[in-house]
Amino acid sequence: MKLWLLLLAVMSPVSAQAGAVMKGTNPWPNATVPYQLTADILKTAGTTSKDCTGWAKWKASAAQKACRAMDDWHRRTGVRFVAREGLGSVQIKLNASATTATVGYMPIGNQVNIEPNANYGSILHEFGHILGLMHEHQRTDRGTYLTFEPFLQDYLKTCGLGLTPVCLDVRNAFPSRETRLSSDYDPCSLMHYLAKQQPRHKEDPRWSRIYTLTAKGRAAETACLPQFAKLEKRCRKIGQKCAISERDAWTVRRFHGLA
Incomplete structure (x- = not known):
């Protein structure tokens, strides 16, 4: 078993x-x-x-x-x-x-x-x-770049083996994970979540914002966004689901021995 x-x-x-x-x-x-x-x-x-x-x-x-x-x-x-x-x-x-x-x-x-x-x-x-990529916001160094809202921090501490839909979701999508390969933290990654996650649990308005970027996170976002300058406005933000970022592509190439 x-x-x-x-x-x-x-x-x-x-x-x-x-x-x-x-x-x-x-x-x-x-x-x-x-x-x-x-x-x-x-x-x-x-x-x-x-x-x-x-x-x-x-x-x-x-x-x-x-x-x-x-x-x-x-x-x-x-x-x-x-x-x-x-x-x-x-x-x-x-x-x-x-x-x-x-x-x-x-x-x-x-x-x-x-x-x-x-x-x-x-x-x-x-x-x-x-192709092997994890969620960017689950990296162990995420705390340098973003701060989860208190309610989500509480869920991470208390869900344990809970089987409620919220706990199952939290355990799957938000705990930090050790990495075997990574680039610098990439707020522009295709694999990063938006701060607004209310569609996950519509009954709870707290999911309308799950994190806030730190000063270092905002600086990293400002530095990476120019690669999307030619894309529409909705794509020029953290959590975008429009394009593969430069660091996403580099990591996949490196992971597969192509870089």
Whole structure:
């Protein structure tokens, strides 16, 4: 039973909502990610293809966004995505209630779950997890750059093994994690959460702001934002879900021996 629980913990996807890789995370062999699009997600694109061939001509859909995300990560990092069936392949499939992904390479159980109406930024974020990236705000040095609001600090102290939806969420998305590889703290990372997280728990208004940047955090944000100068305003802020940051790309390349 203990072994089963350990495997379940390791294989559990990380919720959608960095330049950092958590200890225990493994890179993809030969910097190549095998993937398989399931029939249900291919149906959203109205294609007869079995893989991402011709994705740029597909209608906007969960499948089209998944293929676009893989192409984006490939162009930015050099990591290859290859259509291939097998136990080790990433299963990319529809999920009615969550957009999630496993983290890094595992011999079995790799997956990306995508809600039918998920936006592109959320899907791009999940493929960052597939390539090994953790949430930037879970780094152990985060306290230098941001301060969690007291209510969230209390949850981190008291949730323990609690099984309420809030505690399950807090344990998954907010504890600090040791890293095996990281760049400087990156407020511009695709893998960083927004301060506004009320959609997570709409009944509690405190989630409308979960952290405040410190002076060093604000300075880091100011320093990294120019890379997004040509993007629309909503993309030029901490927690953006528009683009892979320079440090995200560097970390993935370094992790896979491409830098």
